[in-house]
Amino acid sequence: AGLDGACEEPVPRTLTRQVMVGGVPMGGGAPVAVQSMTNTPTQDARATLAQIAELADAGCEIVRVAVPHEDALDGFGEVCAESPLPVVADIHFDHRLAIGAAERGASALRINPGNIGATDKVDAVIDAAGSARIPIRIGVNAGSLDPDIDAREDLSQPEKLVQSAVSFVEHFRERGFEDIVVSAKTHSVPSTIRTNRELSRVLPTVPLHLGVTEAGGLRAGTIKNACALSVLLSEGIGDTVRVSLTAPPVEEPPVAWQILQALGLRRRTPELVSCPTCGRCQVDLIGLASEVEERLKDVRAPISVAVMGCVVNGPGEARGADIGVAGGRGQGLLFAHGEKLGSVPENQIVDALMREIEERFPNR
Ligand code: SF4
Numbered sequence: 001a002g003l004d005g006a007c008e009e010p011v012p013r014t015l016t017r018q019v020m021v022g023g024v025p026m027g028g029g030a031p032v033a034v035q036s037m038t039n040t041p042t043q044d045a046r047a048t049l050a051q052i053a054e055l056a057d058a059g060c061e062i063v064r065v066a067v068p069h070e071d072a073l074d075g076f077g078e079v080c081a082e083s084p085l086p087v088v089a090d091i092h093f094d095h096r097l098a099i100g101a102a103e104r105g106a107s108a109l110r111i112n113p114g115n116i117g118a119t120d121k122v123d124a125v126i127d128a129a130g131s132a133r134i135p136i137r138i139g140v141n142a143g144s145l146d147p148d149i150d151a152r153e154d155l156s157q158p159e160k161l162v163q164s165a166v167s168f169v170e171h172f173r174e175r176g177f178e179d180i181v182v183s184a185k186t187h188s189v190p191s192t193i194r195t196n197r198e199l200s201r202v203l204p205t206v207p208l209h210l211g212v213t214e215a216g217g218l219r220a221g222t223i224k225n226a227c228a229l230s231v232l233l234s235e236g237i238g239d240t241v242r243v244s245l246t247a248p249p250v251e252e253p254p255v256a257w258q259i260l261q262a263l264g265l266r267r268r269t270p271e272l273v274s275c276p277t278c279g280r281c282q283v284d285l286i287g288l289a290s291e292v293e294e295r296l297k298d299v300r301a302p303i304s305v306a307v308m309g310c311v312v313n314g315p316g317e318a319r320g321a322d323i324g325v326a327g328g329r330g331q332g333l334l335f336a337h338g339e340k341l342g343s344v345p346e347n348q349i350v351d352a353l354m355r356e357i358e359e360r361f362p363n364r
Helices: 044-059 071-082 093-104 119-132 155-175 191-200 216-234 249-262 285-296 313-321 346-360
Strands: 019-020 024-026 035-038 062-066 087-091 109-113 136-141 178-183 240-242 269-272 304-308 321-329 331-335 339-345
Touching: 024 035, 024 321, 024 339, 035 109, 035 249, 044 062, 044 071, 044 093, 044 249, 062 071, 071 087, 071 093, 087 339, 093 109, 119 136, 119 155, 136 155, 155 178, 155 191, 178 191, 178 249, 178 339, 191 216, 216 240, 216 249, 285 304, 285 321, 304 313, 304 346, 313 321, 313 331, 331 346, 339 346
Parallel strands: 035 062, 035 240, 062 087, 087 109, 109 136, 136 178, 269 304, 304 321
Antiparallel strands: 019 024, 321 331, 331 339
């Protein structure tokens, strides 16, 4: 598979109507796009651009930037002009900010129409996006549902989210605006799954942005997002993902990529195949695997690297990987593309492995 290529047996995707976010296609069979969001003050364009550069390096393909007040608009314009990634303006409450962001070069807008206010204000945003020829993500959230829908005791949370999103989509369509993406987020995994399954059923052509919001820190948030996204993506649902973590934003894209890679949807970086170790292991495999994992962080080739503890499964996995090592008593047997290269002492295993990767995959 190439950097952006699907693996051998891609999961069939629900064929939504493709929209373009800057140069990144979303939906309509395009690769599932990885998003994140900056947390710098937007008026500080330099700091925001520096964070966007970090995010791009970490695999982010579309970046969202908050525009919380008028003072942020000029900085936002500067960010759009210089960002290497398409920039989505995240707007709440004030429709004038959404119009200002569209005029200053946003590649898309994200609004929750429920908190923009009267219909004419929502319509003004729709028209501004139409003039700028950019899509709008309708982002509904369990924490900020329309009060009338939220008060309905006869509806479950997924039903409230779906009903809310569908009514907004209908309104946008009535106004002749079709470049829509929808997200419906909650912190609950079961609710996220039920909501997006239903959205995909009732709005089959609308690209869906997936993610578990307010998911917690790096470990808890990774697990919650992986649980929800893997179910949905495996059913062909979802066109773009944002893994929300209470952690530095740069932590988010690698988690999203690992989910996509684990599902066989996309590959970008090496896959480490390493055994859990057991009483047969005669090398410090946990130490070796951690060091290899750390040194692979800069490698961009979508290769498989096996680091195995002994001769039981080791040679098989090491031979099957692009590059691999099977541990023995204080040494390792190196393999590349299924071919045995020879033994190296334990303290040279990582260097030898990395040397092979550098020589065989020089354009990393
Ligand atoms: Fe144990 Fe060997 Fe399997 Fe690793 S590869 S878990 S050391 S049997």
